[in-house]
Amino acid sequence: AQSVTQPDIHITVSEGASLELRCNYSYGATPYLFWYVQSPGQGLQLLLKYFSGDTLVQGIKGFEAEFKRSQSSFNLRKPSVHWSDAAEYFCAVVTNAGGTSYGKLTFGQGTILTVHP
Amino acid sequence: EPEVTQTPSHQVTQMGQEVILRCVPISNHLYFYWYRQILGQKVEFLVSFYNNEISEKSEIFDDQFSVERPDGSNFTLKIRSTKLEDSAMYFCASSEALAGWTGSSTDTQYFGPGTRLTVL
Structure with missing residues (x-):
């Protein structure tokens, strides 16, 4: 079965800093992410x-x-973070044609982003 | 921009009571979904629905749950006899095509703002 892992539960960055949120998936066929x-x-x-x-x-x-x-992997990036980007971010995967589970999004556990001024 | 709407935003109920969560999907969408997120946990798939039938359901979606499209616009999730562990945020989603089928943008699922269900 497909799975999605977001290794970082919580990330804190300063406003204006760059950001990378990690996402790894486990799926045999072509993933849609x-x-x-x-x-x-x-x-x-x-x-x-x-x-x-x-x-x-x-x-x-x-x-x-x-x-x-x-x-x-399917990592999310932003070159310069704004305070309004503070939120929880979820990576998700869905199976493709030929799979057995259409329509079902499988989510990672989420990464909470805190932005310091 | 079209959006998925859900009512109510917050529902409080007593254990054992029936609840109906309502969703209005995007008008030209044909596939409908329910997900839930227990506080602090992952968003989990519950069920997908197309052409007035369930396409797929998860292990969570037992006999206490049912879905219906009672008219041309609404999509509902009913929990017959709520349990404490049903307390969660319930999200409705819709897409033009079945996610993963075409590999195109029409597969994209658009989510509503959620209904927070609290079972006491």
């Missing part, structure tokens, strides 16, 4: 997604993520 963000008291907002093609994908709010098949 997503990053969602959840602000306090809010729902899940899609930041970006990877289906195929260019392995570096751009998302909203200045975020980008790079798919590395050799490392089974």
